[in-house]
Amino acid sequence: MDRRQNPARHRRAGRCGKGRLTELLKTSHTQTQTQTTRHNKMAHENDNKDSSKTPPPVVEHFSYEGAEPGETLVIFGAVHGNERCGPEALLRLKEELDSGARSLEAGKLIIVPVANPGAYAANTRFLERNLNRSFYPKPPQERKAYEDHLDDQLCALLDEADYLLDIHSYTAGGAPFVFMGCRDSAEKEFAQALGVEHFVWDWSNAFYDSRVEAKAAQGTTEYLRGRGGRGVTLECGQHEDPANAEVAYTAALRAMAHLGLIAPEAAPAAPENKTPHYAKMVTAILNTPMTAARPFRHFEAVQKGDLLAQSPDGKETVTAKADGFIILPNPNAVAGAEILYLAVAEEPFPSPQKTPRKTPQHGRSGN
Numbered sequence: 001m002d003r004r005q006n007p008a009r010h011r012r013a014g015r016c017g018k019g020r021l022t023e024l025l026k027t028s029h030t031q032t033q034t035q036t037t038r039h040n041k042m043a044h045e046n047d048n049k050d051s052s053k054t055p056p057p058v059v060e061h062f063s064y065e066g067a068e069p070g071e072t073l074v075i076f077g078a079v080h081g082n083e084r085c086g087p088e089a090l091l092r093l094k095e096e097l098d099s100g101a102r103s104l105e106a107g108k109l110i111i112v113p114v115a116n117p118g119a120y121a122a123n124t125r126f127l128e129r130n131l132n133r134s135f136y137p138k139p140p141q142e143r144k145a146y147e148d149h150l151d152d153q154l155c156a157l158l159d160e161a162d163y164l165l166d167i168h169s170y171t172a173g174g175a176p177f178v179f180m181g182c183r184d185s186a187e188k189e190f191a192q193a194l195g196v197e198h199f200v201w202d203w204s205n206a207f208y209d210s211r212v213e214a215k216a217a218q219g220t221t222e223y224l225r226g227r228g229g230r231g232v233t234l235e236c237g238q239h240e241d242p243a244n245a246e247v248a249y250t251a252a253l254r255a256m257a258h259l260g261l262i263a264p265e266a267a268p269a270a271p272e273n274k275t276p277h278y279a280k281m282v283t284a285i286l287n288t289p290m291t292a293a294r295p296f297r298h299f300e301a302v303q304k305g306d307l308l309a310q311s312p313d314g315k316e317t318v319t320a321k322a323d324g325f326i327i328l329p330n331p332n333a334v335a336g337a338e339i340l341y342l343a344v345a346e347e348p349f350p351s352p353q354k355t356p357r358k359t360p361q362h363g364r365s366g367n
């Protein structure tokens with residue numbers, strides 16, 4: 001869809017905890033884009049002089065178009081290389097599309113089964129940098145880690161996207177859930193269409209508040225939102241759970257049906273009678289060094305004032321600033337990475353409340 005035809009894309013994100021991160025990131029995108037163009041030119045000139053240079057890694061992607069115009073959906077798998085459900089689901093989808101067993105009616109689908117090929121080959125989260133942090137195109141002189149060579153290829157695909165479904169799995173055991181932003185109700189409806197019950201939102205502002213640099217709090221979905229699109233991260237379940245790939249595959253079809261790329265009946269219907277649960281991220285605790293006060297479970301309830309984490313000497317402590325839930329506890333977090341998050345029960349863009357029926361007003365005169 002031509003984004004100029006869709007005024008909703010230009011609306012300011014409302015109801016976020018804060019708007020400043022979005023604004024900061026918008027500014028940095030503009031600057032980075034200009035720099036990238038200039039430095040790419042320089043890189044090509046340098047490449048001509050040094051033909052012995054190792055070629056940068058190439059991210060494979062596959063595009064499909066329907067006969068009718070419509071939304072452009074990008075689906076990523078294996079942004080983290082040890083999260084195998086995305087590639088499995090997307091290669092299955094690719095096979096169906098290539099064989100003609102499935103076809104698009106409208107819009108455009110771009111699938112990237114393996115967003116981080118080096119980490120995928122090594123079956124590890126990342127090789128040198130978490131690809132889902134500090135995610136923006138980097139000029140050649142800034143490309144130091146392996147993953148720095150992947151950002152610009154993935155960002156170029158997102159630059160033509162209206163929606164992103166980024167497929168992941170996680171360390172702690174638990175049900176599938178979605179990370180969403182606070183962009184607008186259309187992003188929320190997209191998240192709800194995937195057929196899961198749990199929604200966690202406003203990650204980037206919580207992460208930003210943990211004193212990291214603004215750009216570090218930017219992953220794939222934040223990048224797309226900064227460009228005017230909508231994106232969600234689907235956490236399909238624990239890394240080793242054999243059900244993950246089916247969760248991912250089904251969600252991909254539901255995402256396509258929701259956006260009109262395929263007919264509604266071509267995707268499995270979302271389960272009925274599920275009550276959505278929304279959790280707003282409020283605190284990210286990083287290993288600075290800090291350790292969790294005790295072994296927490298994912299979505300475990302905590303109360304305001306509960307001790308969540310402490311430094312090794314016990315001098316620094318973090319307590320829950322409100323009643324809420326622990327999200328993604330990771331006792332093995334490396335230095336600087338997140339050991340856990342705190343979220344509170346709060347719905348973004350809540351559905352309008354039903355207007356209470358008016359009580360009849362009886363005037364003196366009666367009727």
Ligand SMILES: [Zn+2]
Nearest residue numbers: 080083168169
């Ligand atoms: Zn992941």
